[in-house]
Amino acid sequence: MLPCDLLAEILSRLPAKNVCQLKSVSKHWLNTISTPHFKKLHYKKSIKNPHLVLIDESIKCNNYFAKTLTISSINHLKQNPTPNLDKKFTIDILFQHNTNFSFNQCFICYNIKDNIWLYNLTTQQNQELPHVTTPMISFDLGYIPSSNEFKIVHVFGKKDDKVGYEIITLKDDNFVPTSWRILENHKDSYTRKIASLSVNGSIYWLVNDMQDNKKRIVCLELENEEFRKISCPKESSITQNSLMIYQAQQLVEVKGLFGVAQFSANFSNVNIFVLKQGNNKNKEEIWVKEFSVNLFHMGHWFKIVGFVPFEEDNTNGELIFVPNNGRLLLYNTKKGSFKNVGEFNLLRYKHHSLYFDSLFLFR
Numbered sequence: 481m482l483p484c485d486l487l488a489e490i491l492s493r494l495p496a497k498n499v500c501q502l503k504s505v506s507k508h509w510l511n512t513i514s515t516p517h518f519k520k521l522h523y524k525k526s527i528k529n530p531h532l533v534l535i536d537e538s539i540k541c542n543n544y545f546a547k548t549l550t551i552s553s554i555n556h557l558k559q560n561p562t563p564n565l566d567k568k569f570t571i572d573i574l575f576q577h578n579t580n581f582s583f584n585q586c587f588i589c590y591n592i593k594d595n596i597w598l599y600n601l602t603t604q605q606n607q608e609l610p611h612v613t614t615p616m617i618s619f620d621l622g623y624i625p626s627s628n629e630f631k632i633v634h635v636f637g638k639k640d641d642k643v644g645y646e647i648i649t650l651k652d653d654n655f656v657p658t659s660w661r662i663l664e665n666h667k668d669s670y671t672r673k674i675a676s677l678s679v680n681g682s683i684y685w686l687v688n689d690m691q692d693n694k695k696r697i698v699c700l701e702l703e704n705e706e707f708r709k710i711s712c713p714k715e716s717s718i719t720q721n722s723l724m725i726y727q728a729q730q731l732v733e734v735k736g737l738f739g740v741a742q743f744s745a746n747f748s749n750v751n752i753f754v755l756k757q758g759n760n761k762n763k764e765e766i767w768v769k770e771f772s773v774n775l776f777h778m779g780h781w782f783k784i785v786g787f788v789p790f791e792e793d794n795t796n797g798e799l800i801f802v803p804n805n806g807r808l809l810l811y812n813t814k815k816g817s818f819k820n821v822g823e824f825n826l827l828r829y830k831h832h833s834l835y836f837d838s839l840f841l842f843r
Contacts, residue, residue, distance in 0.1 A: 496837035583833035622678035713767035
């Protein structure tokens with residue numbers, strides 16, 4: 481019988497789907513795979529080998545009042561990308577219904593009208609969440625590493641033109657709650673959402689303040705469920721006018737930290753700032769310019785999908801870009817160079833996000 485530590489090291493290198501199948505081999509394997517230590521070990525290895533999820537919206541050829549959502553993936557993005565897209569899931573909805581998405585690890589949170597669903601890319605499990613009875617503005621899926629929990633935050637409209645928040649907590653190998661819980665600790669921090677991102681136990685919203693027409697960041701710390709406001713990084717080369725016209729900012733995760741990518745006025749380069757704790761007595765958070773990328777005339781639109789650190793060097797890695805020509809590019813932050821990934825054309829896909837295998841399950 482292999483020692484637990486050695487068995488855990490071997491099994492943690494396998495895809496989550498295979499790991500779940502191996503629980504039935506023996507009680508020793510089941511106990512090893514079920515430990516929090518093993519799940520954390522598998523998590524750390526999975527984030528170094530991400531996949532890319534793509535969502536396409538197309539009108540049904542035989543029904544112009546309906547559209548089809550198709551969820552596909554490019555597997556093993558860095559190590560050995562699959563040459564063809566792996567179709568995961570399709571669903572037909574009425575054309576007039578607007579569908580929003582929130583991504584985290586192997587989960588996609590999406591809505592069909594006023595119903596919110598949670599789809600697991602690893603197990604292909606599709607779970608409907610409790611019905612939303614309040615006017616839906618948006619929703620976001622966040623993860624708390626310290627407690628291995630997910631929280632879904634639903635932002636809804638109120639009669640007085642203000643907003644409210646309600647939340648659901650998902651625990652590993654537990655049943656989905658039957659109702660939403662109202663968050664009372666907020667001061668209408670949310671105005672008009674531009675973008676959102678979940679990083680390291682917090683959800684960040686880039687919003688436009690309707691009172692002074694300026695962009696700000698609102699953060700919800702998921703563990704203590706407290707809100708705070710953050711100023712955007714200052715960059716002299718960007719004017720407020722260019723930000724409004726081109727929406728020349730994107731929220732990104734870099735090295736497990738929250739970041740903002742800001743484009744120069746002529747889109748010749750993008751500077752990536754990350755939020756770090758300062759060295760002063762109060763340990764106030766400060767913006768630090770982490771990378772500056774020359775865009776080589778890539779065009780006026782592209783998306784930074786994510787950042788994957790190198791195995792041997794966590795201070796550098798590869799930024800994943802999808803430019804407006806539909807190519808898939810990796811930018812090496814150490815060498816300062818781009819390279820193509822496969823022969824993919826991603827123009828038709830409206831949504832892109834990194835995902836990786838997870839052993840987190842819900843009932």
